[in-house]
Amino acid sequence: MIPFNKPYLHGRELVYIAQAILSGKISGDGLFTNRCHEFFEHRYGFKKVLMTTSCTDALEMAAILLDIQPDDEVIAPSYTFVSTVNAFSLRGAKIIFADSYPDHPNIDPKQIAKLITPKTRAIVVVHYAGVACDMDAVMAIAKQHNIPVVEDAAQAIDGYYKGKPLGSIGTFGTFSFHETKNIIAGEGGLLVINDEQYIRRAxxxxxKGTNRSSFFRGEVAKYGWVDIGSSFLPSDIIAAYLYAQLENIDEIQARRKAIWHRYYERLNIVLSNSGIELPKLASYSTNNAHMFYLVCESLEQRTALIQYLKDNGVHAVFHYLSLHNSEYYLDKHIGISLPNSDFFTDTLMRLPLYYELTDLQVDHICTQIKNFVEL
Structure with a gap:
């Protein structure tokens, strides 16, 4: 069976983990955490970054920093992972779900504009599959109404919008290093702070709500409890693994892009006139090759294709379920129809994509898809 995902070990991860352990400090903000911070700030020009234990934690920090209160409204896509909105629900916010484009799962800015009210306190966008949202349109709406924007860039490492790194455009950006992402640490995340006013409080x-960082920089004589907070720091062991990956980001990305383009070139021929659509790329966005997905004509066709691939040694999977229809939020949703999100819920499926996936395996997957459409 060709798995859907396989975590990649380049080689120096174990060396750096051992180095972190031997340093005598494996808690947060050690040698490798600082190296990761420096990497992101130098490579992408982020104003300030802070590693977290997950992208979920980075989103929760953003919600706290924006002082989200009960009954505040937060606009977000329905077609996303629960962490995108759960971070704000934990603060008591009411989530106002917006629809996707008809031809791409990203949030449609025209839908955002219709949902703005005096209670709107944040707009959250998700760069699905590492493909940028239309950030000019999103930021124009946000500027008009003076609303902060949070970029959920969990899938978007090394992705760009019109030359700007994703995660650098909104008030905050958040990234994931879960084992299913391009660059991994098992778990782990990153908060990007693009507005200087939030750096100290972040x-x-x-x-944990203390000014401990200021103390270690020698800015205060002692540290204490000065605000709300939590334990969002990852172990330096996690950072050590991540740093080994970051050192090889160009090699990892090059291989993933080669796999993505091999899929596209072969399936572009195979799927012509089949009704199954290939991924759409916006002209303003780069492709970071996080994911290769197909959009089927119906739930029935997708179910049959996933089963056919499984029977022939390929583990393909569907993706998100529209959050506005979830068991938890169904009775809280304001009731507007989100047909595009529901369409992708029923029809989008993902193919295996990981560093060690071979060209022969890609060709086998494409052949099985060809066999399916010719049935």
Missing amino acids: EIIRE
């Missing part, structure tokens, strides 16, 4: 929130 450090406090991340350090």
Whole structure:
């Protein structure tokens, strides 16, 4: 069976983990955490970054920093992972779900504009499959109404919008290093702070509500409890694994892109006139090759194709279920129809894509898809 995902070990991960252990400090903000911070700030020009234990934690920090209160409204896509909105629901916010484009799962800015009210306190966008949202349109709406924007860039490492790194455009950006992502640490995340006014408080929130970071920089004589917060720091062991990956990001990305383009070139021929659609790429976005997906004509066709691939040694999977229809939020949704999100819920499926996937395996997968459409 060709798995859907396989975590990649380049080689120096174990060396750096051992180095972290031997350093005598494996808690947060050690040698490798600082190296990761420096990497992101130098490579992408992020104003300030803070590693977290997950992208979920980075989103929760963003919600705290924006002082989200009960009954505040937060606009977000329905076609996303629960963490995107759960971070704001935990603060008591009402989630106002927006629809996707008809031809891409990304949030449609025209739908955002219709949902703005005096209670709107944040707009959250998700760069699905590492493909950028239309950030000019999103930021124009946000500027008009003076609303902060959070970029959920969990899938978007090394992705760009009109030359700007994803995660650098909104008030905050959040990234994931879960084992299913391009660059991994098993778990782990990153908060990007693009507005300087939030930097000091972000450090406090991340350090359990204390000014411990200021203390270690020698800015205060002692540290204490000064704000709300939690334990959002990852172990330096996680950062050590991540740093080994970051050192090889160009090699990893090059291989993933080669796999993505091999899929596209072969399936572009195979799927012509089949009704199954290939991924759409916006002209303003780069492709970071996070995911290769297909959009089927119906739920029945997708179910049959996933089963056919499984029977022939390929593990393909569907993706998100529209959050506005979820058991938890169904009675809280404002009731508007989100047909595009529901369409992708029923029809989108993902193919295996990981560094060690071979060209022969890609060709086998494409052959099985060809066999299916010719049935």
